[in-house]
Amino acid sequence: MKRTHSYHRHLTAAAACALGVFLIFLEADAAEITVTRYSTVQPAPSLSQRDPLAAAVVTVLPASVTRIGEAIETLLAPSGYRLAPSLVAAPEQAELLNLPLPQTQRALAPLPLRMALKTLAGPAFTLVEDPVHRLISFERCVQSAGGR
Numbered sequence: 470m471k472r473t474h475s476y477h478r479h480l481t482a483a484a485a486c487a488l489g490v491f492l493i494f495l496e497a498d499a500a501e502i503t504v505t506r507y508s509t510v511q512p513a514p515s516l517s518q519r520d521p522l523a524a525a526v527v528t529v530l531p532a533s534v535t536r537i538g539e540a541i542e543t544l545l546a547p548s549g550y551r552l553a554p555s556l557v558a559a560p561e562q563a564e565l566l567n568l569p570l571p572q573t574q575r576a577l578a579p580l581p582l583r584m585a586l587k588t589l590a591g592p593a594f595t596l597v598e599d600p601v602h603r604l605i606s607f608e609r610c611v612q613s614a615g616g617r
Contacts, residue, residue: 521548522583522598522605529576538566540574540589545605548582553599553606561609565594 501509517524534540545551577585587596594607
C-alpha cells in the first residue's frame, strides 16, 4: 500500500514538472505569434482595444441627425461609451447637446473618436472621461479674466 502511495506521489510530481515545462514553453510562444511564413506579431491588444476613445472613426452623419447631442450619441454607439446622464453632468452640457449640428461637422475624416468628440463640442467645452463607468461628459472651459 505504501508503495502505491509513493508511486502516485512521484507520478504527481512528474506531472507537475511536465506541466511547468509546458507552461514555460507556452509563455515563450506567447511572446510572438507566427502570422505568415516570415511574419510574426506580438500578442497584444491594439490601441483602440485598450482605449476605445482612441479608435479611428470615419463617418458621415445621416440627415436625421440635426443636433450636437445626436451626433455624439451616434459616434459613441459602437464604442461602449455613453453620455453621462444629465443628473451627474455639468448643467452647461445640456446647452451644448441642444445646439444645431454645423454642416461642416456632418462628415468627419479619419479621426480618433476622442478628437471627433472634441471637434463636435468645440473650443468652449472640455471632454471629461470616466473610463471606469465608460461615460463621457462635457464641461465649459474656464475663461481667463483677460479673455472677456
